[in-house]
Amino acid sequence: MNGPQAPLLELRNLVVRYGSITALHGINLKVQAGELVTLLGANGAGKSTTLRAISGLIHPVGGEILWHGGLINRLRTERTVKLGISHCPEGRRVLSRQSVADNLALGAWLRRNKVAIASDLERCYALFPRLAERRSQLAGSLSGGEQQMLAISRSLMARPTLLMLDEPSLGLAPRLVAEVMAALSQLHRDGLTILLVEQNAQAALTIADRGLVLEAGSISAGGSAEQLLADNSLQASYLGAN
Incomplete structure (x- = not known):
């Protein structure tokens, strides 16, 4: 008889430091295949650090990062991308002097199957039709929402198993926030596993399965999205009004 399936991603007692400053104090986190989990909390809580550790941009000093049950603590970012982990960082970071199409091609730089790449490109254009209309336009001339x-x-062009996003709604008008969240919800319905870092608690929890609240490098609360949305005291204390 088969035992319970290992989580797609698991963090066990993860500790990350920047010099003498401890950014993560032994956090534990599990993400099952197909879930959309959101990490919530104030600036400096450790949300971005968590994603950076998973993607290999920084290495933990303690604990474990497990992918399909295997340890990936010390892997470089190129290797984590090959495993199926794609990280869309805060701040968009598009190549402003390159076209939309060239930016998307960069996302597939580790892939060789041209047919699959072309298919994923059309999928991105279907998800965000504005990009299809502007495929020859320089990325730097796009609006903030279009750059997001x-x-x-571009992260999707790596064909990830896990898509990690850091503050995708930051600086966007409410209409564009809704558009981006609708796209993430569609990706989730299509079966993509998503780990979403957000300060906009209302928007994130509306599309998520579960949420975790980070406070000063530790997980202070967690539960289903419905539970967190209904917890007024928790929203007031940790998540803010959105």
């Missing part, structure tokens, strides 16, 4: 759509799409 491009950053997400």
